[in-house]
Amino acid sequence: MAQILPSIFGADIMHLQDEIDFLEREQTKLLHVDLMDGNFVSNIAFGPNQIAEMKQHSKMLFDVHMMVDHPLDHLDDVIATGAEMISVHYESTPHVHSMLQKIRKAGRKAGVVINPGTPEAVLEYLIDEIDYILIMTINPGQPGQTFIRKSLEKIRNTKKMIGDRKIQIEVDGGVDREIAMECDAAGAELIVVGGALFSGNKEEQYKALKDAVK
Ligand code: DX5
Ligand code: ZN
Numbered sequence: 001m002a003q004i005l006p007s008i009f010g011a012d013i014m015h016l017q018d019e020i021d022f023l024e025r026e027q028t029k030l031l032h033v034d035l036m037d038g039n040f041v042s043n044i045a046f047g048p049n050q051i052a053e054m055k056q057h058s059k060m061l062f063d064v065h066m067m068v069d070h071p072l073d074h075l076d077d078v079i080a081t082g083a084e085m086i087s088v089h090y091e092s093t094p095h096v097h098s099m100l101q102k103i104r105k106a107g108r109k110a111g112v113v114i115n116p117g118t119p120e121a122v123l124e125y126l127i128d129e130i131d132y133i134l135i136m137t138i139n140p141g142q143p144g145q146t147f148i149r150k151s152l153e154k155i156r157n158t159k160k161m162i163g164d165r166k167i168q169i170e171v172d173g174g175v176d177r178e179i180a181m182e183c184d185a186a187g188a189e190l191i192v193v194g195g196a197l198f199s200g201n202k203e204e205q206y207k208a209l210k211d212a213v214k
Contacts, residue, residue, distance in 0.1 A: 001184075001213065001214060002180070002183070002184040002188060002189050002190070002191050002213040003029070003030065003189065003190055003191065003213070004180065004191050004193055004197075004206070004209045004210055004213060005030050005031065005032040005063060005170070005190055005191065005192045005193070006023055006028060006031060006032065006192075006193060006194075006197055006198075006206075007032040007033075007034065007172070007192050007193065007194035007197075008020075008031055008032065008033050008034075008046070008054070009032075009033075009034040009045055009046070009143065009194055010143060010193070010194025010195050010197060010198040010199075011198050012198065016054070017057060019198070020054065020057060020058050020060075022202060023060065024058065024059060024060065026203075026206055028060055029060060029061060030060060030061050030062075030063055030085075030190070031058065031060040031061070031062055031063065032063045032065060032172070032192045033046060033051055033054070033062050033063065033064050033065065033083070034046060034065050034067060035047070035048070035051065035064055035065065035066050035067060035068060035074070035078065036067045036068070036140075036141060037067065037068035037069060037074075039068070039069045040067050040068050040069045040089065040091075040092050040140075041067045041140050041141030041142075042141055042142075043141045043142060048074065048077035048078055048080065048081050051064060051078070051081040051083065052080065052081040052082065055081055055082045055083070061084040061085065062081065062082070062083040062084060062085065063083070063084070063085040063086075063087070063111075063170075063190075064078055064081065064083040064085065064086050064087070065087050065113065065134065065172065066078060066086065066087060066088050066089065066092070066113075067089060067092075067113075067140050067141065068092065069092060070092075070093070071088045071089070071092050071093050071099060072093060072095060072098075072099060072102075075099065075102060075103070079103075079106045079108065083108065084108055084109060085108060085109040085111060085131070085132065086103045086108050086109070086110065086111065087110075087111030087112065087113045087132070087134050087170075088100070088103075088110075088111070088112060088113065089112075089113045089114075089115065089140075090112050090113065090114050090115075090118055090122055090123070091114075091115055091118060096112060096126060097125075097126055097129060100112065100126065100129040100130060101129060104129065104131075109131040109132060110129060110130060110131050110132075111130065111131060111132040111133065111134050111170065112126060112130055112133055112134070113133075113134040113135075113136060113140075113172075114133070114134070114135060114136065114154075115136050115139065115140065116136055116137070116138070116139060116148050116150070116151065119154075120133075120135075120154055120157050120158045120161060121161075123158075123161070124161070127161070127162075127165065127167070130167055131166075131167065131168070132167060132168040132169070132170055132190065133158055133162075133167060133168075133169050133170065134170040134171070134172055134190075135151055135154055135155055135158060135169060135170070135171050135172075135188070136151075136172055136173055137151040137171050137172060137173040137174055137175065137179075137183075138172075138173030138174045139173075140172075140173070143194055143195055144195055145173060145174050146174050147173065147174030147175060147176075147179050148173075148174070151171065151183075152182055152183070152186045155169055155171065155183060155186035155187050155188050156186050156187060158187070159186070159187030168189045168190055169187055169188045169189055169190070170188065170189070170190035170191070170192065171183045171188045171190070171191055171192060172192040173192070175191055175192065175193050175196060176193075176196040177196065177205075177208050177209055177212045178212075180193065180209055180212045180213050181212045181213065184212070184213040191209075191213060193209055196209070197209060
């Protein structure tokens with residue numbers, strides 16, 4: 001059974017507290033929060049201070065997706081937000097292994113993110129330092145993109161590579177109800193949804209998404 005993780009990047013920024021309250025009423029346990037620096041990706045989104053503020057006004061666990069160059073320079077600030085899960089892009093630093101060790105040392109779950117063009121095989125020598133693998137199913141940075149179907153093969157291959165280890169697969173980008181079902185079937189356990197949840201009737205869409213991966 002997979003879990004839907006709302007991505008706060010897709011929420012209505014003018015009514016952020018209402019959106020957080022809605023997600024809590026819906027019993028959301030985990031919130032996906034994007035951190036973008038305008039360099040690693042062109043967009044700029046939630047900085048550590050804003051994430052810390054959101055966290056103080058929420059009971060949910062936070063999964064922070066770092067899309068930044070030089071992630072080590074920002075790690076202490078991200079840890080200070082209180083986020084329970086922190087992921088770093090494989091492509092963003094030559095020192096992913098060290099980043100993962102630092103995240104775990106701070107008592108948080110450590111994730112590695114791979115872009116659509118990055119093969120899962122790069123994770124082979126990192127595998128014992130990883131709590132979750134985030135497979136990008138779009139190119140990161142912009143909302144409203146189409147799910148890259150080749151990702152389903154990557155999810156299946158990653159699942160094989162993980163074997164018996166307790167590592168979860170997360171997917172992010174372009175996911176709607178049908179695609180959530182396909183990702184679940186392929187082996188993803190954490191399914192991030194932005195636009196397909198927050199645009200239109202949120203209550204109905206959230207229910208449909210949750211039912212799809214039950
Ligand atoms: C994009 C972000 C996603 C984004 C997903 O780079 O990492 O978390 O919010 O949005 P959708 O689900 O609309 O593609
Ligand atoms: Zn994300």
